[in-house]
Amino acid sequence: MSLVPTSVKISPDLKARIQRLAELTQRSVHHVMVEALEREVSREERLYEFVQEAKEADRAIEEGGEIYQAEDVHRWLRRLANSDASERPKPWPR
Secondary structure (H helix, E strand, C coil): CCCCCCCCCCHHHHHHHHHHHHHHHHHHHHHHHHHHHHHHHHHEEEEEHHHHHHHHHHHHHCCCCCCCHHHHHHHHHHHCCCCCCCCCCCCCCC
């Protein structure tokens, strides 16, 4: 993997916090910053995907897709969590 240099301007306070964390964890400042950027970008990507899936689900519901009562779904999930392989709840009538 080839790395490319970049430049980021940060506040003196944030820089000091990063340096302190690097010292406490015996890592380089560079390593702490790259790790933090990777985590945040991954989180933002997952959030974006989640929102897109939610929008698609909303569109599907508006187009007549199945909907379920929350209580039925919660009850079913609790049974699954207790290793009870029961049937899925029935769709809610419109």
